[in-house]
Amino acid sequence: MTGFSAEWLTLREPHDLRARNSTVIEAVATFLELCSSVQIVDLACGTGSTLRALNPFLPMRQNWKLVDNDLSLLARATASPRDNNATLSAVPLDLNRDLEAMLDGVVDLVATSALLDLVSETWLDRLVVEMVTRAIPLYAALSYDGRIALTPHDPLDVAIIAAVNAHQRTDKGFGPALGPAAAALAIARFEALGYSVVRGTSDWVIGPDAPAMQSELLAGWANAAREVDALPRAEISAWLRRRRDLVAAGRSVLRVGHADFFATPSATR
Numbered sequence: 001m002t003g004f005s006a007e008w009l010t011l012r013e014p015h016d017l018r019a020r021n022s023t024v025i026e027a028v029a030t031f032l033e034l035c036s037s038v039q040i041v042d043l044a045c046g047t048g049s050t051l052r053a054l055n056p057f058l059p060m061r062q063n064w065k066l067v068d069n070d071l072s073l074l075a076r077a078t079a080s081p082r083d084n085n086a087t088l089s090a091v092p093l094d095l096n097r098d099l100e101a102m103l104d105g106v107v108d109l110v111a112t113s114a115l116l117d118l119v120s121e122t123w124l125d126r127l128v129v130e131m132v133t134r135a136i137p138l139y140a141a142l143s144y145d146g147r148i149a150l151t152p153h154d155p156l157d158v159a160i161i162a163a164v165n166a167h168q169r170t171d172k173g174f175g176p177a178l179g180p181a182a183a184a185l186a187i188a189r190f191e192a193l194g195y196s197v198v199r200g201t202s203d204w205v206i207g208p209d210a211p212a213m214q215s216e217l218l219a220g221w222a223n224a225a226r227e228v229d230a231l232p233r234a235e236i237s238a239w240l241r242r243r244r245d246l247v248a249a250g251r252s253v254l255r256v257g258h259a260d261f262f263a264t265p266s267a268t269r
């Protein structure tokens with residue numbers, strides 16, 4: 001599975017849904033509650049995970065623009081089950097090139113998930129400036145924040161996690177990625193420009209009942225460690241074997257730190 005494949009996004013979605021911070025979702029719902037209809041733009045929608053997560057909390061009519069540069073993911077997103085108060089349109093677009101076009105016109109909310117840790121500081125600043133100029137609120141969920149805890153402990157865990165976090169900062173198509181720094185930096189930028197922010201953690205806690213998710217994460221982390229060349233390959237492979245044995249024995253729990261936030265322009269409603 002690749003980082004953006006439909007298979008991976010489907011595997012992670014139930015964990016994302018459980019992890020999304022309910023205080024942050026409530027803040028979004030409360031902010032929009034007086035609207036009879038809302039225009040929502042979902043940046044890098046993938047298969048539509050954010051739509052499926054937010055739709056049940058929004059009783060008003062919703063028009064969702066689902067934006068991604070992957071046509072097959074967009075096709076899945078527009079086929080999403082949802083309450084019949086939501087209309088969906090797919091927008092195939094490269095957010096690195098054409099971000100600004102997605103924010104023009106009436107937009108009541110920009111939503112995104114698992115995107116900000118992929119983008120560069122330059123792209124984040126572009127997003128913040130464009131949002132603030134138009135006084136649009138942002139719901140940004142599931143930005144990886146650098147915290148990984150593996151139980152039981154293995155002596156190589158710390159070195160592997162350091163390698164994963166180094167890999168997180170490599171270019172994912174938007175320039176050098178912010179990785180674990182993304183959510184904190186985005187919040188600081190919005191607050192500096194007068195936005196109010198509701199924030200909370202949205203950690204995955206993946207237990208023995210989810211061996212496929214655990215195996216996929218561990219394989220991804222081993223690959224990341226190989227790609228940044230931080231450790232001898234034989235040590236990485238031995239670590240992966242030990243961790244897979246723990247998964248097979250039903251003894252492994254993985255915690256992966258994420259942050260959610262909702263940033264709103266002050267005094268617009």
Ligand SMILES: C[S@@+](CC[C@H](N)C(=O)[O-])C[C@H]1O[C@@H](n2cnc3c(N)ncnc32)[C@H](O)[C@@H]1O
Pocket residue numbers: 003004009043044045046047048049050067068069070073093094095096097112113114115173
């Ligand atoms: C980690 S996935 C998150 C998908 C979805 N938001 C979710 O939470 O399941 C990142 C998404 O960013 C999209 N993406 C990556 N680079 C992009 C770009 N330059 N323009 C538009 N979408 C992009 C990918 O196709 C993928 O759907």
